[in-house]
Every structure is written in structure tokens, then in C-alpha cells.
Amino acid sequence: MYKWIITLLTLLFLIGCDSKPKEVLNVYNWSEYMPEDVIEQFEKETGIKVYYSTYDSNEAMYAKVKLLESGGYYDIVVPSAYFIDRLRKEQLLHKLDHNKLKNWKNLDPLFLNKEHDPNNSYSIPYLWGTSGIAVNTQRIKDPITKWQDLWNPKFKNKVLLLNDVRDTFAMTLTLLGYSINTKDEQHIKEAYEKLKELKNNVRVFNSESPKQPFINQEVEIGMIYNGEAVMAQRENNNIKYIYPQEGVILWVDNLAILKNAKNLQNAYKFVDFLLRPEIAKRICEEIGYASPNKEAKQLLEEKIRNNTAIYPSKEIIEKATIPTDIGDTIRIYQKYWEKLKSEN
Amino acid sequence: MTPSKANWLKKASITTISLWLAIFVFIPTLLVIATSFLRVGENNFVIFSFTLDNYQKILDPVFFHVFFASCYLALITTFVCLLIGYPFAYLLTQFSPNIRRILLLLVIIPFWTSSLIRIYAIKILLLQIERSLRFFYPDVSILYTEMAVLIGLIYTMLPFMILPLFSTMEKLDRRLIEAAQDLGATPRQTFMRIILPLTIPGIIAGSMLVFLPVLGLFYVTDLLGGAKNIVIGNLIKNQFLVARNWPFASAASVFVIILMAMLIFVYIKSINRFGGSRHEKVQ
Amino acid sequence: MTQKIIELKNVSKSFGNDKVLHNINLDISNGEFLTLLGPSGCGKTTILRLIAGFENPSDGEIFLNGEKINAIPANKRNVCTVFQNYALFPHMNVFDNVAFGLRIKNLNAEEIKTKVDAVLKMVKLENFAQRKPHQLSGGQQQRVAIARAVVNDPLVLVLDEPLSALDYKLRKDMQIELKELQRRLGITFIFVTHDQEEALSMSDRIVILNNGNIEQIGSPQQIYEMPQSLFVAQFIGEANVLTGHIEEVQDDFIKVQIAQSCYQFHYTHSKLQKNDKVNVILRPEDLQIYLDNAEKTHCLSGKITNIVYKGATVDLRVALENDNVVTISEFFDDSRHQKFVVNQTIQIGWADGVEVILHDT
Numbered sequence: 001m002y003k004w005i006i007t008l009l010t011l012l013f014l015i016g017c018d019s020k021p022k023e024v025l026n027v028y029n030w031s032e033y034m035p036e037d038v039i040e041q042f043e044k045e046t047g048i049k050v051y052y053s054t055y056d057s058n059e060a061m062y063a064k065v066k067l068l069e070s071g072g073y074y075d076i077v078v079p080s081a082y083f084i085d086r087l088r089k090e091q092l093l094h095k096l097d098h099n100k101l102k103n104w105k106n107l108d109p110l111f112l113n114k115e116h117d118p119n120n121s122y123s124i125p126y127l128w129g130t131s132g133i134a135v136n137t138q139r140i141k142d143p144i145t146k147w148q149d150l151w152n153p154k155f156k157n158k159v160l161l162l163n164d165v166r167d168t169f170a171m172t173l174t175l176l177g178y179s180i181n182t183k184d185e186q187h188i189k190e191a192y193e194k195l196k197e198l199k200n201n202v203r204v205f206n207s208e209s210p211k212q213p214f215i216n217q218e219v220e221i222g223m224i225y226n227g228e229a230v231m232a233q234r235e236n237n238n239i240k241y242i243y244p245q246e247g248v249i250l251w252v253d254n255l256a257i258l259k260n261a262k263n264l265q266n267a268y269k270f271v272d273f274l275l276r277p278e279i280a281k282r283i284c285e286e287i288g289y290a291s292p293n294k295e296a297k298q299l300l301e302e303k304i305r306n307n308t309a310i311y312p313s314k315e316i317i318e319k320a321t322i323p324t325d326i327g328d329t330i331r332i333y334q335k336y337w338e339k340l341k342s343e344n
Numbered sequence: 345m346t347p348s349k350a351n352w353l354k355k356a357s358i359t360t361i362s363l364w365l366a367i368f369v370f371i372p373t374l375l376v377i378a379t380s381f382l383r384v385g386e387n388n389f390v391i392f393s394f395t396l397d398n399y400q401k402i403l404d405p406v407f408f409h410v411f412f413a414s415c416y417l418a419l420i421t422t423f424v425c426l427l428i429g430y431p432f433a434y435l436l437t438q439f440s441p442n443i444r445r446i447l448l449l450l451v452i453i454p455f456w457t458s459s460l461i462r463i464y465a466i467k468i469l470l471l472q473i474e475r476s477l478r479f480f481y482p483d484v485s486i487l488y489t490e491m492a493v494l495i496g497l498i499y500t501m502l503p504f505m506i507l508p509l510f511s512t513m514e515k516l517d518r519r520l521i522e523a524a525q526d527l528g529a530t531p532r533q534t535f536m537r538i539i540l541p542l543t544i545p546g547i548i549a550g551s552m553l554v555f556l557p558v559l560g561l562f563y564v565t566d567l568l569g570g571a572k573n574i575v576i577g578n579l580i581k582n583q584f585l586v587a588r589n590w591p592f593a594s595a596a597s598v599f600v601i602i603l604m605a606m607l608i609f610v611y612i613k614s615i616n617r618f619g620g621s622r623h624e625k626v627q
Numbered sequence: 628m629t630q631k632i633i634e635l636k637n638v639s640k641s642f643g644n645d646k647v648l649h650n651i652n653l654d655i656s657n658g659e660f661l662t663l664l665g666p667s668g669c670g671k672t673t674i675l676r677l678i679a680g681f682e683n684p685s686d687g688e689i690f691l692n693g694e695k696i697n698a699i700p701a702n703k704r705n706v707c708t709v710f711q712n713y714a715l716f717p718h719m720n721v722f723d724n725v726a727f728g729l730r731i732k733n734l735n736a737e738e739i740k741t742k743v744d745a746v747l748k749m750v751k752l753e754n755f756a757q758r759k760p761h762q763l764s765g766g767q768q769q770r771v772a773i774a775r776a777v778v779n780d781p782l783v784l785v786l787d788e789p790l791s792a793l794d795y796k797l798r799k800d801m802q803i804e805l806k807e808l809q810r811r812l813g814i815t816f817i818f819v820t821h822d823q824e825e826a827l828s829m830s831d832r833i834v835i836l837n838n839g840n841i842e843q844i845g846s847p848q849q850i851y852e853m854p855q856s857l858f859v860a861q862f863i864g865e866a867n868v869l870t871g872h873i874e875e876v877q878d879d880f881i882k883v884q885i886a887q888s889c890y891q892f893h894y895t896h897s898k899l900q901k902n903d904k905v906n907v908i909l910r911p912e913d914l915q916i917y918l919d920n921a922e923k924t925h926c927l928s929g930k931i932t933n934i935v936y937k938g939a940t941v942d943l944r945v946a947l948e949n950d951n952v953v954t955i956s957e958f959f960d961d962s963r964h965q966k967f968v969v970n971q972t973i974q975i976g977w978a979d980g981v982e983v984i985l986h987d988t
Contacts, residue, residue, distance in 0.1 A: 203485075330587055522714070526706075
């Protein structure tokens with residue numbers, strides 16, 4: 001009996017570990033966030049085999065990285081800024097040696113040395129975008145310029161909000177003039193009360209594919225990620241992306257090497273490869289978000305380069321804020337978020 | 345097959361199933377229960393120190409609000425499923441076995457497609473209906489309303505009500521119905537006094553199969569309700585992932601598990617009470 | 628005869644293309660114990676269901692107490708049924724089962740209690756009122772089923788193979804009890820069975836059915852001693868069938884050729900003619916064995932092939948010269964039967980008049 005079980009387990013084990021090539025790299029990235037041919041090209045050039053796995057939320061990535069910390073299962077992850085902040089503080093990231101990255105110079109200084117990672121000791125910006133307002137100008141003739149416009153009682157049951165606690169609170173906090181990274185419960189509560197007033201206008205919360213309700217004309221105005229807005233625009237030219245006066249929310253997804261990475265040198269090689277202008281351009285074209293690689297931007301078609309929805313002006317970027325890690329305060333946010341949702 | 349070989353196979357399969365259950369059901373459940381008594385940590389998910397705070401938090405009005413809102417949705421869904429499913433299952437039993445098999449297959453076929461995909465389909469359907477209706481009533485909304493959520497839930501859960509009802513009704517001895525008629529009962533009296541009491545196990549089984557999953561079907565409220573409300577499933581998921589409050593999420597899970605256990609207990613009791621149909625025939 | 632309680636006039640019943648009853652005519656008198664007997668599929672249960680109201684006749688008319696009841700549903704007929712597997716309501720205790728019909732009639736609680744207690748006492752179940760059906764033995768369930776029916780004072784009680792689920796001993800006891808009950812209540816019983824012994828021992832009259840037709844109606848004695856067809860003869864009891872043909876027809880006797888011998892019977896049958904093929908039916912207990920070679924009027928010779936001891940009786944199987952095999956049943960007598968051995972050649976004879984001669988159709 002036991003012999004039988006042991007045989008079975010051994011077999012399973014053998015199936016699990018096929019003969020691995022010597023040089024490997026384990027990449028853990030968002031789903032649909034890197035073109036396959038980019039990976040293939042890297043493998044061809046270096047002979048390093050890339051094991052690529054994906055996640056759908058920062059939180060899921062964080063839980064796995066944290067729980068499997070000692071195992072060194074992943075070499076590279078691609079967290080958003082506020083999770084870089086958290087992972088960095090929890091000492092889960094490898095401190096970068098910028099000398100090993102000869103393409104570092106290609107990065108736009110606008111996106112370097114931000115609050116979530118001073119001096120970029122732990123992260124390399126990969127792609128970035130903004131959250132602003134999308135509006136169907138065919139349906140809404142009033143000029144839309146600011147976040148406050150969403151509260152207009154005319155838009156009852158016509159507004160979309162992102163189904164993400166940080167994004168939606170960040171928008172409201174900006175509107176109220178507070179930091180989007182505030183840890184003050186009073187501010188959060190005020191934002192909650194402000195949002196409560198908006199709830200009557202909200203038709204749907206959606207952050208997985210906010211373009212869809214706009215394309216289907218289920219909503220006429222609302223919060224959106226710029227990349228999504230660009231795609232919606234392609235379907236319906238009346239949909240416009242607007243940078244609200246109060247300030248936009250900037251998000252940056254970053255490459256980072258984990259502290260316990262088993263294939264450190266390969267990870268450096270991979271990051272440096274991704275920083276090449278033509279590779280960064282390829283990624284930018286395929287994924288549809290803006291690249292922080294200034295050399296890559298020059299290689300892009302003019303039509304894309306000059307699309308303000310993708311590449312806003314320098315002033316807007318400078319005024320934009322990036323969400324950083326707020327630690328346990330997230331639970332307060334979550335509490336008010338649940339309260340907002342559960343009350344009618 | 346020799347008896348010893350059959351015995352060996354039997355033992356092997358029982359061991360495999362037990363191992364499977366132990367590794368993937370029993371141990372995780374124990375872990376959830378254990379976690380629910382721990383404190384939440386700053387940089388770690390939990391701190392190993394005993395507390396009952398997480399259970400106290402269940403009494404929090406927000407949690408209770410979510411809990412009752414979920415139960416309300418689940419109750420309405422269960423009730424409507426029963427209202428539709430009962431006559432449906434009864435009609436099914438009236439067909440000849442061959443047609444019955446085909447109809448039953450039609451009830452089961454939707455299971456072959458992911459329920460998530462079917463909810464997307466319902467969403468598109470509701471959108472089209474809404475658009476057509478707007479020609480006549482410009483202000484009507486169907487999608488992203490509670491009505492849409494209920495339609496989605498009822499659609500998803502109806503087969504879970506029909507199947508247990510069908511199986512109890514199929515087992516129902518026709519002669520009992522004839523016996524009631526024979527003793528003077530009208531069709532209505534026969535239904536109230538014989539058919540209904542004898543199908544109670546099916547009603548309870550179906551209701552449980554509908555009620556409990558609805559508490560966790562967060563994607564229906566997200567997709568059809570526009571994520572404007574949360575059910576207990578959303579809450580637990582968000583507490584685990586977003587708020588990283590594993591102990592509280594675990595306590596909420598344990599609470600739901602206890603609720604389920606209580607319902608199952610009621611179910612078993614009712615089976616014992618109404619299940620006299622286990623005729624011990626003296627031949 | 629007394630008044631007719633049930634009349635079936637030219638009743639036919641089909642299920643789809645399958646005609647299960649052909650033109651049945653049957654009168655049932657008030658207070659009689661009538662048994663419908665036949666092999667499975669003969670239509671006996673269908674007749675019962677027509678009377679109870681679970682089926683409607685495809686053709687013909689049914690009268691209950693002179694009133695045509697073709698279109699009256701089961702719950703409006705004053706006919707009660709005892710089902711084959713009793714069909715007791717599993718979720719109710721014995722009292723509630725028995726009280727069911729009375730409650731439907733909206734009797735007051737006191738009246739119900741009096742009636743139910745009385746009928747439970749009658750079937751000796753007064754101490755089991757609170758039990759659930761599955762806590763009772765088969766015989767007890769049977770009594771509950773009867774009590775549940777008779778408590779409603781039906782005009783007619785129909786019983787669908789009510790004893791078939793019981794073991795042999797219990798069945799025998801219940802046969803006697805049922806018969807007594809029927810006598811006491813004075814209700815008409817229509818009893819369906821495939822067990823001929825049961826039918827013979829309980830019935831006032833027996834209706835023999837085969838393939839949806841009535842083969843014969845008569846008292847048990849008429850059915851047994853004067854079967855009108857080979858089917859009835861063979862279905863009821865054991866029958867030895869000797870085939871032969873008519874040699875001669877006279878006013879007060881006929882001569883039949885069986886095997887090589889010719890036999891003369893005091894028999895008048897208007898329809899029999901010379902050279903007609905006939906079957907001569909002889910019951911095993913009517914045959915005797917002769918060891919000596921003395922010439923008898925009716926005598927066949929053959930060889931013993933088998934001897935079966937049955938306690939009170941002994942059965943002997945005998946192969947005749949024409950290869951017919953007959954069974955002979957005699958009361959066991961030690962001194963007589965120890966002389967018999969297998970392969971012994973013996974003579975068989977019977978008393979004049981016990982035979983039944985049927986035209987071979």
C-alpha cells in the first residue's frame with residue numbers, strides 16, 4: 001500500500017521537474033503585459049530559458065511573493081509603484097547596481113527618483129499611464145474639465161467609477177485637495193462622504209475593462225485609464241479623454257528583481273534587454289501604454305507620440321501624483337469602501 | 345478479479361480520496377480556522393498570538409449589512425428558483441422516460457459552459473432588452489440594477505434547484521398519489537397533504553444548493569449589478585487580498601462555514617423526519 | 628341473487644395500440660367476495676383500476692349501484708383500494724394514515740378518533756397507532772392498509788394482490804382473516820390475485836381472465852371441477868391432459884380413442900362429433916394406481932418415472948405408452964407406497980365421471 005503511494009508520488013515528482021536547461025530566468029508579470037516575440041528574441045540572443053507566469057492583481061502577486069519568499073521561485077516581478085514601495089520596505093527586493101544596466105540612460109528622468117523608490121534603488125519603470133475622465137461628447141455637451149463635474153446631478157445613473165479602492169479614493173482625495181496617499185482617517189472619511197454623494201450618479205464600477213461600458217454607451221462619463229480611453233476612442237470617436245484640472249493620478253508599473261532571485265545575472269541581462277529603445281518601442285506598441293523610455297518614444301510613430309491621451313504634456317505629468325504604499329491604512333480605506341458599497 | 349486484488353484497489357482508491365480530501369479540504373479548512381484566531385501583522389500576514397477580536401469584528405455594522413444584503417439576495421433567489429423549479433421538476437416527471445432524459449440533459453447542458461461566460465451572455469442580452477425598451481420608456485434601466493443581479497442569480501442557480509427536486513419527485517411512489525385520490529382527496533388536497541410533505545427533502549436540498557453558493561457568487565453582482573453592492577464573497581476576497589487582513593477574512597469564512605453546517609444539520613434532521621419513504625419491505 | 632353493486636357492460640381498454648381488455652361483461656353482487664384470477668398481463672389489474680377510477684374505459688360502461696361512473700374520478704367514487712405494496716403514507720403514523728380519508732371528509736376530531744380507534748382495534752393494531760409505517764412488519768402494514776380503506780365505509784373494497792408481499796405462513800393467516808373481515812363487514816370485496824390457491828380458498832366467485840378476455844366465471848368448485856377451457860383446467864390446480872379423438876357419439880355415452888385404447892364415457896356434449904380431437908382432463912387426485920392387471924373400464928398402463936413424497940400425499944409421475952406423462956396424487960400410505968419403485972410398470976384408472984372432456988380448438 002505505502003509502496004504504491006510512494007511510487008505514485010515519485011512519479012508525480014519526476015513529471016514535475018523535467019530536465020532544466022542550465023541558464024534560466026523566472027519572470028512573474030501581469031497577464032498580457034509583454035509580447036511573446038520579445039521573450040523569444042531574448043532567449044535566442046542569450047540562450048537563457050525564460051519561465052513566464054502571470055498574475056491579475058498586485059495583491060495576488062504580493063501574497064505569492066511574500067509566502068514563497070525563501071524559495072526564490074521568481075527572479076523578476078512587475079509591481080505598480082505602491083507595491084514597489086511596500087516590497088522595498090519589507091526588504092523583499094534586490095538593491096540594483098545601475099552600472100550593470102548600460103541602457104539605464106534611455107529612461108526619462110521625469111519618471112525617476114519618485115517618492116515610492118528614491119534614486120530608483122530597487123525598481124526600473126516599465127510602462128506608465130494616467131487615470132482621468134472619459135466623456136462621450138455626443139451625449140454630454142457641457143464642457144468637462146474637472147473631477148467635480150462627475151458630481152453634476154444631470155449625470156444621474158450615467159457615471160462609471162473604477163472598481164478599485166485606491167484609484168477611486170485617490171480621485172476624490174485629489175478633488176478635496178488632500179494627498180492621495182493620506183493616512184489620516186479624517187481625510188479618508190471625508191472622501192467617503194463625498195463619494196457617497198456621487199453614488200446616485202454611478203451606474204457601474206468597473207476596473208477590468210472600463211472601456212466596454214463606454215463603447216456600449218451604458219455610461220456617458222467617468223473615470224478611466226488612459227490606455228482604455230484610447231481603445232474606446234478607436235471604437236467611438238466621440239469618446240474623449242480629459243485630464244482634470246485638480247490633477248491626474250499617475251501610475252507606473254516597474255520591473256524589480258527579488259532579493260532571493262536565483263538567477264541574478266540573467267535578471268540584469270533581461271532588464272537591460274527590455275531597456276533597449278527598439279524593444280521598449282515594441283512593447284509600447286503592442287501593449288498600448290506609454291513607455292518611460294525616452295529613446296523609444298522618439299522611435300514611435302508621430303501619431304502615437306503626439307496623442308495627448310497617451311503622452312500628456314510635461315506640466316500634467318509633473319502635477320500628477322503617484323500612489324505609494326500606505327501600509328495598514330489600506331484597511332481603513334477598505335472599511336469605507338465596503339461601507340460605501342453596502343449602503344444604498 | 346481476485347478478491348485480494350479488488351480489496352487492494354478499494355483500499356488504494358479510499359486512501360487516494362482521503363489524502364486528497366485531507367490535503368486540499370481538511371488541512372486548508374483547519375488553517376482558515378486557526379488563522380481566524382490570530383492577530384493581523386504589520387509586515388507579515390499574521391502574528392501568532394491568540395485573539396477573538398476577529399469574531400468581534402463580525403458584529404461590525406458594515407459586515408452585518410453586507411451579510412444581510414447577501415442573505416436577502418440569496419433568499420429571494422432561492423424562493424424564485426423554488427417557485428419556478430418546483431412545477432418545472434414536476435412537469436419533467438410527467439414525460440416518458442426517453443423525453444425526460446432529453447429534457448434533463450437540456451437542464452444540465454449549460455453547466456458545460458463556464459458560468460462566468462453565461463453571465464456575460466446574460467449581460468449582453470439584458471443590454472439589448474434595455475435598449476429596445478428605451479424606445480418606449482427612455483428612463484428604464486435593467487442592467488446594473490438589483491433586478492439584473494437577481495435575473496443572473498436565478499438563471500445560474502435554477503438547475504441546482506431543479507435537479508434535487510426532480511430526483512425526489514421521480515422517487516415519489518405514484519401509488520401514494522392514487523391512494524390519496526382513492527381516499528377522496530382532491531388534486532389540491534393530494535398535493536398539500538402528500539406530494540408537498542414527501543418532497544420536502546428535495547425542497548430543502550435544492551434550497552441549500554441555491555442559497556449557500558449565492559452568498560459567494562461575487563461575479564454576478566460585479567458584472568450585472570455594476571459592482572455597486574458587495575456580497576459576502578466580495579468581502580472575504582477583498583479582505584484577503586486588498587486589505588491583507590487574513591485573520592478577519594478567515595473569521596468571516598468560518599462564520600459562513602458555521603452557517604452552512606447549521607443548514608446541513610437542519611437538512612439531515614428534516615431527512616430523518618420526512619424520509620420515512622425508506623420502506624423496509626417484509627417480503 | 629342479491630342486488631348488483633357493480634356492472635361492467637362491454638368494457639374495453641386500450642393503452643395506445645395495445646388492447647388489454649376485450650368486451651368485458653361482468654356483474655358483481657352486493658356483499659360477495661369476487662376474485663379476479665389470471666396470469667400476469669391478463670388484464671385483472673386493469674379491471675380493478677377501472678372500477679377504482681384510476682383508468683377510464685376506452686369503450687363500454689361501468690355502473691356502481693346502478694349509477695354510471697365512467698366519468699367520475701377516483702376521489703368521488705365510494706370505492707376504496709388496498710394497494711399491492713400497501714401505499715401507506717410514509718410521513719404519517721398509523722393513526723394519521725387511517726384517519727386520512729375521514730379528515731378529507733371534514734369529520735370532527737372526536738368522530739375521527741372513535742372511528743379510527745374502532746377500526747384499529749378490529750385489525751388488532753390499537754397499540755401501534757403512533758408508529759410510522761416503516762416501523763411495522765409486512766403483515767402489520769397490510770392491516771393498516773385495510774383499516775385505512777374500510778374506515779371510510781366503502782360500497783366496494785378492491786384489493787390488488789394484497790398478500791403477495793407476505794411470506795407463506797402469514798399469507799395463509801391473512802387469507803382467513805380477510806375472509807372473516809369481509810363476512811363481518813358485509814362489504815363487496817373485489818380481490819385480484821395470480822395465486823389460484825388463494826382464489827379457491829377465499830372467493831364466493833372467481834373470474835378467470837386470460838389475454839384480456841374472461842375465460843370462465845363461477846364458484847371455486849365449478850371452476851375446479853368443471854373447467855370450460857383447457858386454459859382454466861391447467862391454470863387452476865394440476866391437470867393431466869390426455870389427447871385423443873372421438874370414436875363414437877351416442878345419446879348417453881361417447882367413445883374416445885386415447886393412445887391405443889378406446890374408452891367409453893357417460894358424457895353428453897352436443898357439440899362433440901365423431902373424429903373431433905378432444906382433451907381429457909383428469910386431476911391427479913382422481914387417478915389411482917393398480918398393481919394387478921385386472922381389467923378396468925378406464926385403464927392406462929405406464930411406467931413410474933418419479934416418486935415425490937410430500938408429507939400427507941405422495942406424487943407419482945407416470946409415463947404412458949403414448950409418451951404422455953401424468954401425475955397421480957395419493958394419500959400417503961406407508962405399506963402401500965413402499966411397493967412402488969421407479970421403472971415399475973403399473974396400471975392407472977379413475978372413477979367414471981371425474982373426467983372432463985374438452986373440444987380441442
